[in-house]
Amino acid sequence: MKFRLILSFLLLASSFTAFSQERQKGNNSAVAEKGLIKVSVLYPFAEGKTFNMEYYETKHMPMVAGFLGSNLVKYTIEKGLASGVPNQPLPYMAIGIFYIKSLAEYQAAIAPNIAAIRADFANYTNVAPVILVSEVVR
């Protein structure tokens, strides 16, 4: 009887753990980043430049993520707040980051869709992004 109790508790506890992990994944995906390739799309801030975060988050990024398939481990979006260097202007208004396993696969997936991706830029910004490909070393 005691065993049954412990067993039910353990089963309950493990389902709960599985459930919370699933939820996290759906939202923002808690995965270790070390060893992954990052493609960071940085939108510079400047006088007269605009950025529609709502469109970017609900339309543009999901579209690009859809092209990447299982090579995409997760993606994140951030909103620039300030420069960390006193008396310097905000460097970037927004950043979109794709965490991928293979750069070659990423390039092969993006190439046939590059026209659609570029055509969508005008729907949310009037600035050309800086794009950095990097490797997470820690």
Added chain:
Amino acid sequence: MKFRLILSFLLLASSFTAFSQERQKGNNSAVAEKGLIKVSVLYPFAEGKTFNMEYYETKHMPMVAGFLGSNLVKYTIEKGLASGVPNQPLPYMAIGIFYIKSLAEYQAAIAPNIAAIRADFANYTNVAPVILVSEVVR
């Protein structure tokens, strides 16, 4: 008897899960980033500019992380590989990122140590970083 077997298996499985999660945390910290503040320290690439990744990873970043206490959720380091825009130079050689809960607490922790942090720059690079404070929105 059967219950005992299932029970041992479950206990074993959950210890193993706990162990792998702990390991991940120690290495690179798998945490959900949404809602956190990011302080990204970006080192621009240019002709004649240098960056000692080994010193940065083993000395500089651990020193700064040590100043931040429990406000620091995790930090990551990345190595710039290429520009994602064809025919453009590499934008950044390296990036160090602190994921923090409170910007005010970060500033209060850095202020009394800023001289030590700046003095250490010369030990690994000859380029002034761009620093972006941003909020992870997704």
